[in-house]
Amino acid sequence: MSTERERRAPAGVVVVTGSSGRVGSALAAALDAAGWAVRGVDRTPGRWTGVVGDLRDRPVRLAALRSADIVVHAAALHAPHVGRVADAEFRAVNVDVTAELLDDATRLGARRVLYISSTSVYGHALVPNDRAVWVNEQLTPLPRDIYDETKLAAEALVAACAVSSVTLRIARCFPEPLPVLAGHLLHRAVDVADVAAAGVLAAAHATVTGTFNISGPHPFRREDCLALHRDAGAVLADRVPDVVAAFRDRGWPVPGRLDRVYDSTAAAHAFGYRPVRGIRRLLRDTADGRSA
Template identity: 80%
Template sequence: MRLERRSAAPGRAVVVTGSSGRVGAALAGAFDAVGWEVHGVDRVPGRWTSVVGDLRERSVRAVALRSADVLVHAAALHAPHVGRLSDEEFRAVNVDVTAELLEAAVGLGVQRVLYISSTSVYGHALVPVDRTVWVDEQLAPLPRDIYDETKLAAEELVAACPLPSVTLRIARCFPEPLPVLASHLLHRAVDVTDVAAAGVLAASHADATGTFNISGPHPFRREDCLALYHDADAVLADRLPDVHAVFRERGWTVPDRLDRVYDSTGASKAFGYRPVRGIRQLLRDVADGQSA
């Protein structure tokens, strides 16, 4: 199929790959809510999926991308697939498809690329030695498995692409038991609603390019890292006494040591990302009966 270049005039049409998945669907919904024309592509049907097909097929890529001004690439194999699928499958889906999508995007006149990566790419660099690891974009990734390796390789392809691009390294954002989710929202998780908001902001700010962490509104600062490693309970009691009290009241474990804290300051400065659904919002939802 011949790829025909479209006009480079600014538009508001976005194609979201992986649009039937948790993150892709949230992104598609957020773009739709602010008036974008949304086209989704996925191997399985979904509310936002207008093209059902495998992105490894050139015809699927061409059909999906020919109406897009912005490509949001969220489709991928993920960490739970490690050990269940071969390394070759990971490379074919996470790396080769990304390369082929970018080539098609250039040929079809797509104006901007947003790639959804993961904070998992930091890998072994997340392991603390004598203090909690402060995870900003200056921390060098040290991949630990084929998932990390292929996501990082895809990031590099996006960065080398001639189209303006943003890569979002999103923190943990899948459903978990409430006490576990509450603990993770303190320092290393993000609500999928905030992820979706970050995606719209990054796509809408034409001057923003580069790689950014996307995590929740965490209450800690870089200078807390030593104390968080040795007595996180005391830091939390001092910084968020109301949250600390709820953990105690509900019998949830208050962490005595944190291994990492994700920092989204770069995204805040570059395109105005302001996460709102952190630990306090979760506790408000629980109190209002909105969460089990």
């Protein structure tokens, strides 16, 4: 007997660039589970990568984009490459490839582009003065390095392209030692599964355009910012006493000061983003002996 997945028609063809990477592969898997026909492209082979090659090569782009309804562009050089890769390479990969991909996608009839950016583009604007910075989309980015500059330039290209587009500025979501990851999940990180869920929602909501932060869930409100900079431990004890107790039971440091809080409210309102894999989920998973 065929399964429901086998009986229903695909939602459409979605191309995922960077499909062998951490974020790209998670997006590809989630889009496949949601009913899309996924075609991945990456320089490195992977579970979701059907086209292996460099997006700077036009035949590779054309092979990937054939019959595509949606393009999810996650391929890029990232922050850890700063200082190890020439600035010109950053521009070629993060900006020039984006421009060429958008041009080809538009001409080949793609109807929507989803660009994976980073909250890193806020740069120097993340530095607090007398209070933690509340990071929503109204905060003006102040790039601090070539990575921030090129991601922001690519965002502008995506916003100006001829087809419907949406940009997701994703928060920190790479593997870290558990105590560090736990601290970041309180206010400035996101689980990659929540990123993937956001991507599926943004792909499905065809009329939604613009730029959205993807982070959380975080336990704070904007009015906490002054206190978070002065005594984050007291705010945490008030907002999430169970989390503070769990940190202390594990011997993990409870932050005394927080410099920022990422706000994903706009994404919640625009396309129903509801992150679920926050600090409490991490604590439950690690208590059960599972890895984060």
